[in-house]
């Protein structure tokens with residue numbers, strides 16, 4: 001029986017050029033950190049790339065949170081300790097005060113049509129609504145992107161971040177940890193996402209996915225636009241519950 005609906009954020013609730021956002025995020029953070037550490041911003045591009053790749057790896061065996069592994073990898077690559085309180089405060093300030101201004105230009109961030117309605121439809125149906133965004137960023141950075149999507153942290157029972165996750169999508173371990181924190185089984189969750197590779201996981205784990213996008217991925221239990229999902233949610237859930245019964 002479905003008890004929770006988990007939304008992906010980027011290109012599910014929020015339309016944006018994610019590659020452009022990431023480039024802008026790294027450029028801004030690198031120039032800030034370079035000033036503090038008296039190095040050149042260009043010298044920090046590779047450490048950033050390495051750290052994102054490390055947490056995203058599907059071959060991980062460690063039990064570190066994504067934040068810890070990111071910080072360790074970054075430190076090994078350039079000697080800057082992101083977990084030092086002063087550096088942490090600097091990055092937090094950057095994500096709180098500067099990053100929310102990155103929505104314009106080539107990033108072109110705006111809400112996906114029907115996103116707000118879909119989130120409200122989940123709560124109206126008596127289900128729990130959670131944000132299962134790929135956990136590569138802090139909550140502060142997730143909040144900046146949520147704002148661009150016209151949603152906020154208060155709309156969700158749980159938001160995945162680099163601090164509360166030890167894997168990235170499409171690792172089943174990531175989804176399992178997220179469901180555990182919600183107090184649900186994966187069979188009780190419906191994932192909604194745009195990415196056939198990251199948001200649709202092996203059916204053996206029990207998690208089912210509604211796909212919002214233009215593709216025809218195998219393994220999705222539903223596909224269509226977010227506007228349609230918002231309208232059809234009660235029927236989608238009823239159909240899955242009937243199949244389970």
Ligand SMILES: [Mg+2]
Pocket residue numbers: 008009010011012193194195
């Ligand atoms: Mg996405």
